[in-house]
Amino acid sequence: MPHIMEVDVAIIGAGTAGLNALRQIKAAGQSFVLIERGELGTMCARTGCIPSKAVLHASEIMRSWAEAEGAGPVGRVTENANRLWRAARATRDESARGMAKETLELAGERLIRGDARVVGPTDIQVDGRLIRARAIVIATGSAAVVPDKWKALGNGILTTDSLFDLDTLPATMGLVGLGAIGLEMGLALSRLGVRVTGADQSNVVGGISDPTIADVARQHFEHDMTMWLGESVDIERNSAGRFELVSGGPSPGRTEVECVLVALGRHSSLPELELHNAGIEVDQHGNVPFDPQTMRIGDSNFYLAGDVSSARPLQHEAADEGSIAGWNAVAHESNVGFRRRVPLSIAFTDPDFAAVGCAFDKLAAGTLVAEGSADTNARSSIAGQNDNVVRLYVEPGSGRLLGAALFAGAGEHLAHLLAWAVQRGDTVAELLRVPFYHPTVEEIIQTALHDAASKLNFPRRLDLASSGHQ
Template sequence: MQERTVDVAIIGSGSAGLNALSQTRKAGKSFVLINGGEPGTTCARVGCMPSKAMIQIAEDYHRRTHLGKFGVDGHQAMTLDVGEALEHVQDLRDTFVDRVLSTSTDELPEEQFIQDFARLVEPTLVEAGGQRIRAGAVVIATGSRPVVPSAWRPFGERILTTDELFELEDLPASMAVIGLGTIGLELGQSLCRLGVDVTGFDQQRQIAGISDPEVNQAAIELIGKEMPLHLGAAAEIHEDGDRLRVSAGGHSVLVDRVLCSIGRTPNIDGLGLEVLSDALGVPLDARGLPPFDRHSMQVGDLPVFIAGDVNGERQILHEAGDEGKIAGWNAARGERRRFRRKTPLFINFCDPNICAVGQRFDEIDPQTAAVGQIRFAPVGRALIMGKNRGVLRVYADRASGRLLGAEMIGPKGENLAHLLCWCIEQGLSVGELLRMPFYHPVIEEALQAALYDLYGKLEAKNAGLTELWPLQDTDD
C-alpha cells in the first residue's frame, strides 16, 4: 500500500477540522484532510442553520395568533403551505452547505482531500483512500451523530432524528419528541406551531439543560402551554397498528412519528482509537475516547489532538471552532500550548429564548454568591411586544461583586445572553455594569433591574452614586 508523509493529518472536515486546517495553513505546513460520510458541517447540514430556518417560519406563522390584540385578523391574513415551507428550509440548508464546501474542500486537490473513512494504524499513521499517511501530528475531528436506542431501530422511518427531519416533504399529523434538550425543545415547539400535534417527553425534570429551579419552572409553564410535557420518567415505544404508542410515567400518546433527540454519540466507529489506548497504557472511557486536555486538546503525551463534537466537551459551533484552532495550532507547530477557554454560552432558540451564561445555578456556592432576578411581566418593551413572559436570574460573588453567571427564559434572550457573556469574560462587577448606559425603552432594562436587585445583596459597593462615574479632578 502506498505510504506518504505530511506534517498534519486532519480527520473530519466539520467546523473543528476546518479550523484546524486554517491553523495548519497559516503555519505553512503540509497536510491532508480526510472526511468520511457527508461533506459539509453538521451546523450547515442538519444542525444550527436548517433548524433556525424552521424556527423562523414557525415563529412568523405563530405570530398570527397574537395579532388580534393589535386589531389585525391574523387568522384570515395568513395560511401555511407546509410543503413549500419545508422546501424553503431545504433550499436554505443547501445554500449554507454549498457555501461551506465552496470555501473549503471544493478547492482542495485530491492529494490534500480524501473523501473516505480513516483508520489509525498507529497513533500517527493513518489509512484512508487506499493509502497510508505518516503524519507528524494527527487531529481527530470526526464529529458526532444522533443516538437512537437499538430497541427503537426496528420502527424504521417512523423514528426521526435531525438527520432525517430536514429531508421531509410533508409533516406528520402527530409526533412525540423524546428528549427536551436544545434540539428537542426548539424543533418540538416549531413543529407544534407548524400544525403538528406534538407531545414532549424527557426522563429529567429539567428542560433545556436548565439548572436554576425558578427558570426551569417558568420554562415548563410557558412551553407547556403550547404542547404537553411529560417529565421525570423514561419513555417507552411500542407498535400500535401502523402508529407508535409512547408511554412514560403513566402517560401515553399515540403518534405517527417520533423525533428522537436524547443525545449524540461520537463518530469513532472503525477509527481504531485502541492504538491510542495501547500507546498511552490507559483504557478508553465509556464512550470509547482517550483522555485529553481540554485546554490543549492533546491526547495524553501523544502528537494527537481531539477537537469538536467528537469529544463531547461543548457541542456548540463556536466551541468546536475554538477547539479546532487550538488543536491545529499545536499540531502544526509541534507545541503543547494550553489556551484559556471562553466563558460558556448556551442559547436555546425556542420562544421565549432559554439561555445560560458563565456559571450555572448548580455551580455557584450559595454561601458566597448572591442571586438577583427580574420577571419580564412588567418590563415595558416586552409588554409592548406582547412578549412579557419569563424570568432572568443573575449570579455574582457576594464579596467582590464580580458577575459569575446567569440563566433565563425571556424575549430576546439571545441578545441579553451575549451582553452578559461579554461582561463575564471581561471580569466586570455588578456595580460596573450598572454604570453602563441603559436606553429606554429596551429589553436591556430587564437586565438593569435584575442587576439592581443583585447589587442590593452584595457586600461590594461602588464609591459614590451607583449609576454614575465620579468626575475626577482635572482641568475639565
C-alpha cells in the same frame, strides 16, 4: 506493502472543527490531508444550526400570521406551513452547498474520501491507503443516540440528522428527549401546526440547571405542546403499523403518531477509530482525557476538536477547538495553552433561554443570586412577554459577575451582553455605570444589577462615575 503518504498533519473530519484546523495548517504552510467519509457541508449547515434555525424562523412567521388573524395555536398543518418548511429546507440546502464548495476549495486535491482507522501512533489507514503524519487532528464529530430496539421499528424513527429530509410535515409527531435541541424542534414543529407529544424522563426541560429559569420555561412551553415529564417512555408499533408513544410512569399515557423524533443526545465517534492501536484507551462513554487548553490527548500525536468530545458540543466551541488543535498540531513539540472563551449556550425557543459563565449547579456556596423580571420592565409588558426573567450570579466579596441564566424574548442578545461582561470580569458597580435605554428589555439586566447591589449592601450612590468634583 502499501505506499505511504507522508504529511505534516492529517485531519480526520471535514466539519466546522476540521475546517478551522485546516485553516491554521494551511496558514503555516505545512503539508496536510483532510479525510472525510460522509457528505461534505458540515453538520452545522446540513443538520444542525442552520436548518434548525431556519425552521424556527418559519414557525415564528406561522405564529405571527395566526396572531394577526386573531387565531389561537395553529393546530393543523396547512399548505402555508409546508411552504415555509420547504423554504427552510432550501435554506439548508444552499448553506450545505456553500460549505461543501468551501471545503473543496480549502482542501483541493488533499481531500481524501473514505473511512479512517488508526493503525499506529503516527499512522492512519483509509480504505487501504496508508497515511503517516507528524500530528493528527481528530474532528470526526458525533452521531445521534437511538436505542437499537427503536431503530428496528424502521422508517419513521427520526433524528435531527434525518428530520430535515422530510418533504412535507406530518400531522402528528412523537418526540423523545426534551433537551435544548428536542425542545427547539418540538416547539418549531408545533407552531407549524404539527401535533407534538414530547416526553422526557427528567422533570426539567432544556437541561436548564437554574431552578427558577427551569420552572418558568416548563410552565410557559406547556401551552405550546403536550409534554410528558418525569416518566419513562417507549415507542411501539400498533396493529395498524403506526407508531405509538407510550408513557410508563404513574400516570400512563399512550398516543398514536405518524413518526417519532428521537433527541436523546449524541455519542462520540471516537471508538470507531481504534485509537488503542496508538496506545490510547477510549472509555465506555467514548471519551479520552485531553487538555482543553491545547486539545492534545496526553503526550500523544493526536488532538481533539469539536463534538467528538462531549466537553462543549456547540458550533462556536468547535470552531475554537479546531483552531487550537490546528495551531498546536503545527507547533507539535511546543504546544500553546489557550484561554477558552466564557461558556455560552442559547436555546432559540422564543422566549429564548440561555446560560452564561458558571452554571447554577456549579456555583460555590454563598454565591449571591440577583434577579430582574418582567414585573418592572415596560418593554416586556408592551410585548406581552410577562415571563421574562434574568438571574445573575455574583461573587459576594468583589461583586464580580460570575454567570447568568435567563428566559426572555430576544434572550439571545441579552445572553451575549452578559457573556461579554463575564469574560471581561466586570463587577456589579461597573455594569451599573453603563447606559440602559428606556424602554428596552435590556433594562431587566439593570434591575437585576440593582438587586445585586442591594444584596451587596452598596452605600447610597448614583449609578455614575464621579468626575472628581465635590
